[in-house]
Amino acid sequence: MPNASTEKSRLLIIHPALPPYRLHLFNALAERCHLKLIFLRQNLLNQKFDQATLVAQLTADHVYLTRGITLLKRTLRFGIRAEIARFKPDVVVTHEFSPVTVAVAIQRLFRNNSFRHVVWTDDNPESISCDTLVRRLLRRFIFPRIDGLICLNQEAVLLYQSRFNAMLPLGICPILHEETIFCDSIARAKPAARKLIGIHQLEGKRILLFVGRLVTEKRIDRLLHAFSQLYDSFADICMVLVGDGPQRERLQELAEELGVADHVIFAGRVEGEQLYAWYCLGGLFVLASEFERFGAVVNEALLSGMPVVCSNKAGASALIQEGVNGTVVDASNSTELRSAILNFLQRIAPLSISDLAQSRPSLMTTSFNKSVDGFLSAVNISLKKGRLPYDAFNG
Numbered sequence: 001m002p003n004a005s006t007e008k009s010r011l012l013i014i015h016p017a018l019p020p021y022r023l024h025l026f027n028a029l030a031e032r033c034h035l036k037l038i039f040l041r042q043n044l045l046n047q048k049f050d051q052a053t054l055v056a057q058l059t060a061d062h063v064y065l066t067r068g069i070t071l072l073k074r075t076l077r078f079g080i081r082a083e084i085a086r087f088k089p090d091v092v093v094t095h096e097f098s099p100v101t102v103a104v105a106i107q108r109l110f111r112n113n114s115f116r117h118v119v120w121t122d123d124n125p126e127s128i129s130c131d132t133l134v135r136r137l138l139r140r141f142i143f144p145r146i147d148g149l150i151c152l153n154q155e156a157v158l159l160y161q162s163r164f165n166a167m168l169p170l171g172i173c174p175i176l177h178e179e180t181i182f183c184d185s186i187a188r189a190k191p192a193a194r195k196l197i198g199i200h201q202l203e204g205k206r207i208l209l210f211v212g213r214l215v216t217e218k219r220i221d222r223l224l225h226a227f228s229q230l231y232d233s234f235a236d237i238c239m240v241l242v243g244d245g246p247q248r249e250r251l252q253e254l255a256e257e258l259g260v261a262d263h264v265i266f267a268g269r270v271e272g273e274q275l276y277a278w279y280c281l282g283g284l285f286v287l288a289s290e291f292e293r294f295g296a297v298v299n300e301a302l303l304s305g306m307p308v309v310c311s312n313k314a315g316a317s318a319l320i321q322e323g324v325n326g327t328v329v330d331a332s333n334s335t336e337l338r339s340a341i342l343n344f345l346q347r348i349a350p351l352s353i354s355d356l357a358q359s360r361p362s363l364m365t366t367s368f369n370k371s372v373d374g375f376l377s378a379v380n381i382s383l384k385k386g387r388l389p390y391d392a393f394n395g
Contacts, residue, residue: 008032008033008034009034009379009380009383010033010034010036010087010088010090010091011029011033011034011035011036011089011090011091011093011379012035012036012038012083012084012087012089012092012093012115013026013029013035013036013038014038014040014080014093014094014095014100014104015037015038015040015095016039016040016041016044016045016075016095017039017040017042017043017044018037018049018051018054018055018058018062019044019047019049019054020049020054020271021177021296021299022175023054023057023058024176024177024178024181024182024368025173025371025372025375026058026059026060027057027058027059027060027178028178028368028372029375029376030059030060030061031059032372032376033376033379035060035061036060036061036062036063036083036087036089037058037060037062037063038062038064038065038080038083039062039063039064039065040064040066040068040075040100041064041066041075042064042066047213049271050271050272053271053272063083065077065078065079065080065083067079074099074134075098075099075100076099076100076103080100080103080104080107081103081107084104084107084115089115090116090383091115091116091117091118091147091379091382091383092104092108092115092116092117092118093118093119093120093150093379094118094119094120095119095120095121096119096120096121097121097138097139097142097143098138099138101119101138101142102138102141102142104117105117105141105145108145109145116147116379116382116383117145117147117148118146118147118148118149118169119142119148119149119150120150120173120375121149121150121151121152122152122293122315123151123156123159123293124152124153124155124156124293124294125156125159126291126313127291127293128159130291143166146168147168147169147382148168148170148171148378148379148381148382149166149168149169149170149171149378150170150171150172150173150374150375150379151170151172151173152172152173152174152175152293152294152315152318153172153174153294153315153318154172155318156315157170157172169378169381169382170378171375171376171377171378171379172371173371173372173374173375174294174299174315174316174318174366174371175294175296175299175316176299176364176367176368177299177300177303177368178368179303179362179364179367182300182303183303183304183359183362185273185276186276186303186304186359188273188276189273189274189279189280190277192273192274192276192277193277193278193280193281193356194356195277196277196278196281197281197353200265202238202281203351203353204236204350204351204352205237205238205350205351206234206236206237206238206283206345206348206350206351207238207239207240207281207282207283207284207351208223208227208239208282208285208286208341208345209240209242209278209282209283209284209285209286209301209306210223210239210240210242210285210287211242211243211278211279211285211297211300211301212242212243212287212295213243213244213245214241214243214244214246214247214248214251215245215246215247217289217290217291217292218247218287218288218289219290219331220247220251220288221251221254222288222331222332222334222337223241223286223288224239224254224255224258224260224264225258225334226286226288226337226338226341227239227258227260227263228258228259228260229338230338230341230342230345231260231263233342236350237263237345238264238265239263239264239265240264240265240267240281240282241264241265241266241267242267242268242269242275242278243267243268244269248266251266252266276304279300279304279306280304280356281351282306283306283348283349283351284306284307284308284309284344284348285297285298285301285306285308285326286341287308287309287310287314287316287331288311288331288337289311289313289314289331290311290313290332291313292311292313292314292315292316293315294314294315294316295310295314295315295316296316297316298310298314298316298317298319299316299319299364302319302326302362302363302364303362304360304362305359305360305361305362305363306360306363307326307344308325308326308327308363309326309327309329309340309341309344310326310328310329311328311329311330311331312328312329312330312331313331319364319365319366321365324365325363326363327340327344
């Protein structure tokens with residue numbers, strides 16, 4: 001094992017694929033460790049990102065292992081044993097309580113614990129309450145055999161301590177973008193934002209923004225109902241839905257039924273500059289999901305200077321400080337959701353092109369570097385076989 005004061009640890013991360021919301025973390029880890037990434041797919045299963053652009057920005061050494069088996073969205077890949085033997089890691093980080101994590105745990109038994117094994121999970125109380133039998137069995141097998149756990153927020157850490165009596169290094173690493181890089185991208189998107197104002201006649205509008213897949217669990221129908229009830233009092237409001245998915249046609253029909261179709265923009269799925277342009281224009285971001293392991297879009301909205309009305313079912317609700325950068329609501333309660341939106345609408349000034357002359361300050365209250373520190377705390381303390389206090393991230 002490396003001497004922490006003189007050497008960088010050798011860190012191997014096995015991850016399903018490369019999404020944009022993990023790019024900055026991987027690059028930051030590559031600066032602080034000897035990092036190698038193994039991606040199990042060329043892209044995510046439920047969302048296809050521009051991989052050529054992402055890989056061009058990735059500074060970490062990486063390989064793809066795509067030969068293997070995928071059954072019921074559970075993936076097992078061939079070649080992981082050889083990659084571990086070739087790289088000789090101090091620590092292997094695997095994602096979730098998955099077949100790959102089981103394979104690494106078993107392999108370590110045959111290698112006489114020659115490396116530490118840390119699991120990186122998106123679990124929150126809601127997701128654990130919905131566990132399938134298979135996942136419960138996998139967790140029961142894996143948990144006693146790992147050396148550390150990385151969670152998205154403190155709520156998940158407390159859950160593992162109370163329900164599973166976790167006595168191992170616990171790190172907190174929410175999904176965050178590096179602030180300077182993201183805000184620079186927002187600034188560069190302003191010309192595109194000005195074009196959108198003209199195309200959609202947004203001058204003088206107050207924009208409610210949603211970004212994400214148009215799928216049932218996002219409960220965009222809740223947003224449309226709330227919007228329709230507020231429109232009579234705020235004739236200058238406009239709702240923009242950025243994303244696509246199987247619910248799009250039904251949501252368009254619902255907007256028609258509610259009489260607000262002319263004031264709802266279905267912008268489609270966009271990436272890069274076009275996405276950042278919408279973040280420039282949004283006045284209030286609303287996430288009303290009935291289930292959301294985290295919700296990286298909450299961080300993106302806050303970095304762009306937008307307050308967020310966030311469902312209490314989203315892990316990213318941990319990023320909200322009540323009254324400072326947004327509010328957390330029971331989005332299943334239509335009155336509570338509508339009241340929260342109304343409260344922020346009263347504070348939002350109508351959009352003006354002149355507003356784009358200067359950038360809005362970020363509303364994030366947690367830093368990207370602290371997120372990286374949370375990840376590495378679990379990794380580094382696992383090497384020492386110590387214990388990470390659950391509140392280390394918030395210190």
